[in-house]
Amino acid sequence: MRSAGVVFRKELLDGFRDRRAFIAVLVSISIFPIVMLVMGRFAEGIQDELRNMELPVAGQENAPALVEWLAQQPGLELTPAPEDPESAVRNREADLVLRIPADYEERFTEGRPAEVELVADSSRTAGGAKAGRVTRLLESYGQEVAALRLVSRGISPLLIRPLAVERAEVFSSRRRRAFSALGFIPFFLLMNAFFGGMQIASDAIAGERERGSIEALLLNAVPARFLILGKWAAAAVFAVFLTLLGIGTCILVLRFMPGALNISPSVTDWVLVALTAIPLALFCSAIQVVLSTYAKSYKEAQTYFGYVAFLPMIPFFAVTFNWVEQGTWTAFIPILGQHLMILNVMAGEAVAAWELALAGLIALGAAAALLRFASGLFVRESVVFVR
């Protein structure tokens, strides 16, 4: 056991000195919250633009009533249209243009559907969102007119509304927000737990083989399980560190993320998240130890990590697309269970202590089994000497 400590300290020192790799890890984990922040600001910007938008209208004189109605809508300012609406939109001089043809009034009075044209470029986010808002406005104008027409003929507008659909939502609004907007948090944390120890594991094990230093290491009368234990512990410390760092970033992102989210988990919530994620980081480091033991070189190890990189994504998609029913058993599948638990904590739901403990123990047990397997593999002749 003492020798495992020696290995652990050496690998930590080695890992810290591998500065380029260390920085690469830090960058890769901070990219995600940065993207989230930028996207959040961007979405916020679009919301702002929508709330206060200009609408160029061509042929305003063809439909004075419609134009007057539109002009009364809050946050919508009608402006004269450019000469050629299509090319203006194409050249991004305008986000969209509403065109009212000359025969509008004629068709309108004859009771035929009066066409109006919306020139937009839906490949642009702002254009698409604005077109959506204008379309909805025009439809409600249409409904108003329809209701008036029915009333003037002595028919109740309710007649053409045979159903009134009401939705009683049982999904709490915080939970819904947690599942949609905060789905990224468990995903992001699991990615950190998963990849935090990658660098150390691949360098300390596959790199050891690649450099050939493994041969000298193995003749120091130290059982392989202690060598593996020490190397795993060093990788795990990095994984746990990056996971905690990830939690810190999430706290910051939530605090500074603009607008709609409005979720501020408590300190207890974050502690629960940490307690869920740490055993997982230990488990994931053990997976990397096994893969690194298989790999003949640092590069080969990185390739293997690429193959398993989808593992933390599975629960993300499983939850997003509702593949799994959330039942008791799901809590105990490593990665999936942690993903769901973190999500539940974010949604403000209680997580039982025994559930947390059992899921942690299962992850640790799986880690122990993987390490045991890796220890046997590490000293196998074909592993030590095939290069």
Place this chain on the structure above:
Amino acid sequence: MIRVSGLRKTFGEVIAVDDVSFAAEDGAITGLLGPNGAGKSTTLRMLYGLMAPEAGEVAVDGVDVQRRTMAAQERIGALPDTHALYPRLTGRENIRYFARLRGIPADVTEGRLDEFVRLLDMADFVDRRAKGYSHGERSRVLLARALIHEPRNVLLDEPTNGLDVMSTRRMRDLIRELRGRGCAVLFSSHIMQEVSLLCDHIVIVATGRVVAAGSPDAIREAAGCEDLEDAFVRLTGPQEEAA
């Protein structure tokens, strides 16, 4: 002392080591001499317990390497043929790491380290990271690392390979000093001069078999050559040359 008897190892179709037996006595330098690919490294790997022989056994100070690998390794200091250090650690840290793995108290390690630094003239580079070491610098650190626990049995796989004259001399001096302390030194080489200069006992291997063993004189006699190099060529060379 190391006793090897009837060692055999195959890799698929290839017979790497075939019925190899010899002994490396305490207080003597034993040379394992043979051309590249003769099975020297494979033999040494079985000696320090990293490879399992298919037949035969190895005993280090009477401890069976196969059955009690850890106990045998405690009696061995070895320089394997992959002359690799940890590039991000300094020379001193590389040596210290192995000393700690061996459980040597820190103060003892530091004392021995200082001695090795003086003995192998390492003061100029031992506190620099190993990444930029020259071949000679690396070899000296590797040697100190292999000997830091003062093993009674020293196994060196091609220790002078690629070294310059000065480094080779230093290495030779150290090997002689180990003999003076009563260690059993076994080293492999494919260079005749190297072996004839140092060894009390020579074991010549070719294509996995021991083709001759004995003192340098005895080998000259057995091959019927005045020159040891001629004897080596005659004993290990291709069949047509021997005929």
